[in-house]
Amino acid sequence: MDGYTVGDLARLSGVSVRTLHHYDSVGLLTPRSRSAGNHRIYSDADAGRLRQILLYRELEFGLDEIAAILAEPDTATDGHLRRQHRLLRERRDRIDTLLDAVEREMGARRAGIALSAAEQLEIFGTARFAESLAGVEDRWDEPMASADLQRRAVAYTAADWREIKAEAEANIREFAEAIAAGEPPTGAVAMAAAERHRAHLSRWFFACGPGQHRKVAETYVADPAAAADWNDVAPGFAGYVHSAILANADRLDAP
The missing domain is CATH 1.10.1660.10 (Multidrug-efflux Transporter Regulator; Chain: A; Domain 2)
Known part of the structure; x- marks a missing residue:
């Protein structure tokens, strides 16, 4: 048959x-x-x-x-295949978008930020600060630093985050003023700003010795898009902070 x-x-x-x-x-x-x-x-x-x-x-x-x-x-069959290929690619793109959103949310929950989206928007100007912090954490290869950040961040209140933000903004202004004054990134003024940056991270996020601070410095220049955002603060800001952190780490490591 x-x-x-x-x-x-x-x-x-x-x-x-x-x-x-x-x-x-x-x-x-x-x-x-x-x-x-x-x-x-x-x-x-x-x-x-x-x-x-x-x-x-x-x-x-x-x-x-x-x-x-x-x-x-x-x-004909070829026409159906072309249509299905296009539809499947569109479906894959939608799934990729959904996966990205879910992964960002997972990262935010992993970071343990005890802030509502409204509080994040009020304090940081974005409802996705927790996702951004989790993204920074993912770029580090120090498990102890990531675990330390998670442990601390989950306990912070909205008042704590406001204080953290105020300290960070003051440090950013300090670097920007040093650039405007023509201070070299390896000079005493820039290294003092870098040391306050390291102390801020150690106080609020994770134990940040000179070695870990060098890794943080790399985040300022590793991503061209992020570096461009920093350079909106002041011309050459990302590279300046990177160099100042490295100079200060070398100073701290010197015998």
């Missing part, structure tokens, strides 16, 4: 016999012939049509929509 019985096609396609019967009853997939005993016999063309149906079902099209698509004149 040429062709596939309904059981054969069910096994090949992974769908149930009941589903194939339903597709036949609604006219979506009617077998090309019947056996002498009036059993459904599906051809290779029927199997190909089922493959198209299942791909569109995977893309969450309704049966009526699929029937209309497959009934379009002058749409």
Whole structure:
């Protein structure tokens, strides 16, 4: 016997016999012939049509929509494949966007920031400060520093974060004023600002010795987009802070 019985096609396609019967009853997939005993016999063309149906079902099209698509004149297999390829790429992009959002939220929860989105917006000007902090943490390769940050951050109140922000902004101004005054990044003024930066991190986030501070310095220049944002504070800000931190770390490590 040429062709596939309904059981054969069910096994090949992974769908149930009941589903194939339903597709036949609604006219979506009617077998090309019947056996002498009036059993459904599906051809290779029927199997190909089922493959198209299942791909569109995977893309969450309704049966009526699929029937209309497959009934379009002058749409050969290549046309369906191109359409499905485009739809699958769009679906993948949507999934990637959702995954990114979920991963950011996971990172924010891992960081343990005890602030609502409204509080984050009020204090930091963004409702995603916790996600940003978790992203910085992910760039470090020091497990102890990350664990320390998580342990401390979960206990901070909104008042604590306001104080942290005020200290950080004062330190940023200190660097910017040093740049404006023409102070060299390896000079005493810049190194004093770098030391206050290190003390701020040690006080609020993690034990930050000279070695760890050097790794923090790299975050200012490693990402061109982030460096560009820092350079909006003052021309060359990212590189200046990087150099000042390294100079101060060398000073602290000197015998």
